[in-house]
Amino acid sequence: MWWRVWRLSGLTLLGGAVVAGAMAAGGDGGGAAVVLVACALLAAVYSPMVFPRSVGVAEARRRSAADGRPVVFWRPGCAYCLRLRIRLGPRAGRLHWVNIWRDAEAAAAVRAVNDGNETVPTVVVAGTAHTNPDPAWVRERV
Known part of the structure; x- marks a missing residue:
């Protein structure tokens, strides 16, 4: 049941990590950090913690x-x-x-x-x- 509640936040964070990892592997560490932080903030907004x-x-x-x-x-x-x-x-x-x-x-x-x-x-x-x-x-x- 916990997965249902946290699904959107988890998928947002996971997707951000994948995109940020690909960007970092391509040499864009700064852009990767921005994407990761943005996705972490969005995941927090969609979480029950708000x-x-x-x-x-x-x-x-x-x-x-x-x-x-x-x-x-x-x-x-x-x-x-x-x-x-x-x-x-x-x-x-x-x-x-x-x-x-x-x-x-x-x-x-x-x-x-x-x-x-x-x-x-x-x-x-x-x-x-x-x-x-x-x-x-x-x-x-x-």
């Missing part, structure tokens, strides 16, 4: 009921989830993040509100699900 620590769906619902903060269902490699995370800035840590690739119940909850699709980000505010909401709208609810 997101606040995920909790299980049951824990997220419990916390949300206690503090009224939204629950965000996401998955690694999702460009829209990354957009939401970046646009929320430091406020992202105030939300309850649930990785649907680590929690089968969370994936089922997302499918239930999205016509059987695992469309993320799905943000639940006060018991109502909102699929791929505008980040500014989410910021107002935090």
